[in-house]
Amino acid sequence: MKQAKQRKKLGRPEGQTNLSDKILDVAEVSFADLGYAGTSLRQVADQLGVNAAMIAYYFDNKENLFKAVFLRKGNEVAAQRMKSLEALTAKGAYDVEALVRAFLEPSAKYRKTKQGRAFLRLHARLHMEPEALSFQLRREAYNESTKAYAEAFHRVLPHLPIASVYHKLSLMIGAYLYAFSDTNRLDELIDMEKKATVQADLFEDIVRFAVAGMKA
Amino acid sequence: MKQAKQRKKLGRPEGQTNLSDKILDVAEVSFADLGYAGTSLRQVADQLGVNAAMIAYYFDNKENLFKAVFLRKGNEVAAQRMKSLEALTAKGAYDVEALVRAFLEPSAKYRKTKQGRAFLRLHARLHMEPEALSFQLRREAYNESTKAYAEAFHRVLPHLPIASVYHKLSLMIGAYLYAFSDTNRLDELIDMEKKATVQADLFEDIVRFAVAGMKA
DNA sequence: GGATTAATTAAACATATGATTAATTAATGT
């Protein structure tokens, strides 16, 4: 028998709840699956069994919540990319493949958890949206590292004009965004019998594809 | 001085208005720029200076309007892809590059008009959304032609398992979706001085990148 | 231990949304 929606006790609860982190997690999944406009703050709060005003309490408003969700992991990705690039630079020598791996690895790591995959879906959506907010957030999180990688690629592909390096980098980005978003319907398109063949390694496939594309 | 919002004449207007096509056009831009959930039917109607009930009159409801918008050009793309593939098959011989061109050309053509570019933005968004409606529409529009191309690629790349061909095809799709969506911020990232260098041909860049990736 | 601050709920606000219905006018069919 379904228990009647019991009234919660008023006022501050005992102990600590870590509510603001929980809000980020639930919102991340909702933004990933329903998008920014499709996400209702009330529904996010309901999933946590918490009053909707708590979102405003911790994050002021919807836009700010979205920023917090995106930048939480977005900044991590950018930082790890920069760190790997600096390591390669310090080592003195790198090639196209090393750069491709260093660029993609931070995102690839998120594929291992449910919450990480939600971020990757959200991330892919964000990149296909022309809204000002999306552009602003991507600028804030990624401008620095993307420019650094473009210059690094330019160093190992000196025959290409820098504009062409950016073009290719963005083709690589499109490819991995789609692959990591889990929206490519591969499961639907590949017959079961044939699927066993190559469960191989999606990541290595992407690296091979991107390396060849960059060098072409 | 702003003219007061004048009341429109009641009843059927004289002549014909082609309203249902106009609704599709305006909705296409709105879905592209604001997404499905972010699009308000009232705002679409307002842009046309028409009552919101007209959308229900022609398209029943929002979901149905979205389907109509997407399938209008989505089915065109699929049909053109199939036609090109049949032409290649009839000719007897084709290679990876011919297949890549045949697959991408129908979408590339839409880049020439404002309305076509709106479709490409909408199209890219749709592909990164995990919602059931998106999957259903992509299935309806693209399953047949995508399978046909996968088999054709398999014929010219016989050493690759079919599952791997699908993987690569989907990487190529991710790349072109992002490139044609005009959300890749290339204009922002490439400095003005450097931009003049290669305004070259975005389409040829994509073809080179994708051909190399498929063959890799 | 009393005052202050932090974390929570309940209630309400203003507004926006997708959808439906009834009335109205032009076009079409007979």
Added chain:
DNA sequence: ACATTAATTAATCATATGTTTAATTAATCC
């Protein structure tokens, strides 16, 4: 010419939304 059908507006419905405010309770500070 008249009846029917097509295309439109105005008004309304029910509901959902993001946000704000006041009340309430626990934790922390002095």
